[in-house]
Amino acid sequence: MWTKASLCQLITEKLQDYRFIVVSNREPYIHSYSEGKIQVKVPASGLTIALDPVMQACGGTWIAHGSGDADKDVVDPLSKVQVPPQHSNNSHYSLKRVWLSKEDEDGYYYGFANEALWPLCHVVYNRPSFRESDWSTYQKVNHLFAKSILEEVGNNKAFVFIQDYHLALLSKILKEQSRNIISAQFWHIPWPNPESFRICPWQEEILQGLLSNDLLGFHIRYNCNNFMDTVERSLEARVDRDRDEINYNGRKTVVQPFPISVDFEELTAESQKEEVKIEISNLKRRLGLSNEAIGIGIERFDYTKGIPDRFRAIDRFFEKYPEYQQKMVFIQAGVTSRIHIEAYQSLNKEIESLEESINWKYKSGLWEPIIFLRETLPQATLMALRCMADFCVVSPLHDGMNLVAKEFVASRPDENGVLILSIFAGASQELKEALLVNPYATEAFADTIRTALEMPEADKQKRMRRMRSIVQENNVYKWAAEIISYLLKFEFGE
Numbered sequence: 077m078w079t080k081a082s083l084c085q086l087i088t089e090k091l092q093d094y095r096f097i098v099v100s101n102r103e104p105y106i107h108s109y110s111e112g113k114i115q116v117k118v119p120a121s122g123l124t125i126a127l128d129p130v131m132q133a134c135g136g137t138w139i140a141h142g143s144g145d146a147d148k149d150v151v152d153p154l155s156k157v158q159v160p161p162q163h164s165n166n167s168h169y170s171l172k173r174v175w176l177s178k179e180d181e182d183g184y185y186y187g188f189a190n191e192a193l194w195p196l197c198h199v200v201y202n203r204p205s206f207r208e209s210d211w212s213t214y215q216k217v218n219h220l221f222a223k224s225i226l227e228e229v230g231n232n233k234a235f236v237f238i239q240d241y242h243l244a245l246l247s248k249i250l251k252e253q254s255r256n257i258i259s260a261q262f263w264h265i266p267w268p269n270p271e272s273f274r275i276c277p278w279q280e281e282i283l284q285g286l287l288s289n290d291l292l293g294f295h296i297r298y299n300c301n302n303f304m305d306t307v308e309r310s311l312e313a314r315v316d317r318d319r320d321e322i323n324y325n326g327r328k329t330v331v332q333p334f335p336i337s338v339d340f341e342e343l344t345a346e347s348q349k350e351e352v353k354i355e356i357s358n359l360k361r362r363l364g365l366s367n368e369a370i371g372i373g374i375e376r377f378d379y380t381k382g383i384p385d386r387f388r389a390i391d392r393f394f395e396k397y398p399e400y401q402q403k404m405v406f407i408q409a410g411v412t413s414r415i416h417i418e419a420y421q422s423l424n425k426e427i428e429s430l431e432e433s434i435n436w437k438y439k440s441g442l443w444e445p446i447i448f449l450r451e452t453l454p455q456a457t458l459m460a461l462r463c464m465a466d467f468c469v470v471s472p473l474h475d476g477m478n479l480v481a482k483e484f485v486a487s488r489p490d491e492n493g494v495l496i497l498s499i500f501a502g503a504s505q506e507l508k509e510a511l512l513v514n515p516y517a518t519e520a521f522a523d524t525i526r527t528a529l530e531m532p533e534a535d536k537q538k539r540m541r542r543m544r545s546i547v548q549e550n551n552v553y554k555w556a557a558e559i560i561s562y563l564l565k566f567e568f569g570e
């Protein structure tokens with residue numbers, strides 16, 4: 077079983093001569109001003125939450141967009157700061173920030189990454205917008221990231237581990253300018269089928285960018301296959317499905333699934349702390365809860381997450397099973413996201429109006445079926461929510477993996493919660509003991525909520541035990557170690 081310590085050992089023994097550099101758009105720690113003081117926030121991002129413990133084990137440098145209003149005030153002249161803020165000597169790394177103008181952010185992050193690539197890759201019937209100006213800014217920003225990486229690498233050899241769809245062109249730029257770099261890229265979102273992808277006017281450039289990596293990872297095999305099909309249709313490339321390799325333009329890229337995960341041991345240990353019990357009773361008092369059954373949902377408000385569909389299922393559940401009125405509450409926690417994009421603004425309005433109408437329909441005395449926590453909650457409160465829930469709903473319409481599902485499982489050593497999980501989340505490939513739902517099928521979804529509430533204890537425990545052993549074994553250290561071991565093969569033929 078991979079642990080923080082064994083990953084650390086792998087890195088120290090094998091990567092000595094190499095700089096280890098992780099690159100992503102989102103940074104793991106954001107410094108911002110609040111009431112005149114600098115505060116450090118952890119963003120609501122599966123990617124950063126998963127990679128932070130890996131970097132704490134590996135050391136090295138993480139390069140990301142400095143998006144906080146106090147970020148510039150805490151870095152050194154090389155734009156670096158040591159993180160985590162309260163670190164011990166053997167678990168810290170450098171966060172190097174890349175500075176972007178508002179125009180850069182508009183065209184690259186809001187525009188091309190999140191109005192073109194995001195809806196293109198998630199099949200949720202939201203039309204992508206392809207704007208020439210966004211595309212040029214996306215290219216420009218990929219060059220800015222490349223410059224920052226090349227400065228960091230200098231004349232050294234380096235393993236560069238690129239994250240996600242914001243940086244699809246990066247490895248090509250790096251490889252054109254340095255022969256000392258071995259690169260892997262992990263695509264954290266789904267890859268669509270070739271028919272869907274071919275509407276992108278710059279599909280060739282994106283594929284060429286990704287095929288400049290030595291290793292390209294997706295969460296599940298299905299996405300790897302879609303990627304290989306897309307390449308076969310769009311480029312003069314040789315796709316070898318038996319060896320999971322693509323040969324293009326004289327270079328080879330290995331394409332493999334690596335299901336991302338969480339720090340299982342850490343979450344389990346956190347969930348057993350006394351503070352969590354205290355936080356649960358505080359939270360119950362604050363929310364006016366007594367003995368009601370509790371369902372939870374935790375996520376960024378994104379149209380891929382299926383929050384309106386979940387609310388429709390809750391509505392149908394109370395309609396169909398009125399005996400549960402006043403006996404169950406659903407706590408929806410989360411933060412708004414990408415709010416400059418119109419699709420997100422209308423999603424927020426839709427969620428608000430559904431919440432309002434469902435609560436109005438069933439409200440009785442002080443009881444309301446849906447409790448909304450629209451704020452950035454501290455980690456301790458998120459843990460309390462996971463631990464106090466009778467069931468957790470993770471119902472995306474399409475999702476690469478979804479770490480909320482794995483976090484829930486890792487937080488339940490009591491083996492008592494039920495996970496309701498969408499068949500369209502990558503996590504459903506591993507967590508087969510969850511109650512699987514199609515979020516579009518409201519009637520069956522409503523019935524599944526009842527099944528969760530009425531499941532016999534022994535059944536709950538059996539399912540949770542099985543899921544816990546899967547997440548325990550396939551933890552985030554295994555994810556990172558397998559990717560790094562692959563990179564070592566390129567260098568040492570191991």
Ligand code: F6P
Nearest residue numbers: 102120121122123240264265413
């Ligand atoms: O799913 C892709 C992803 O990058 C996740 O890894 C992360 O949870 C989310 O998007 C965060 O989005 P953003 O950085 O735009 O807030």
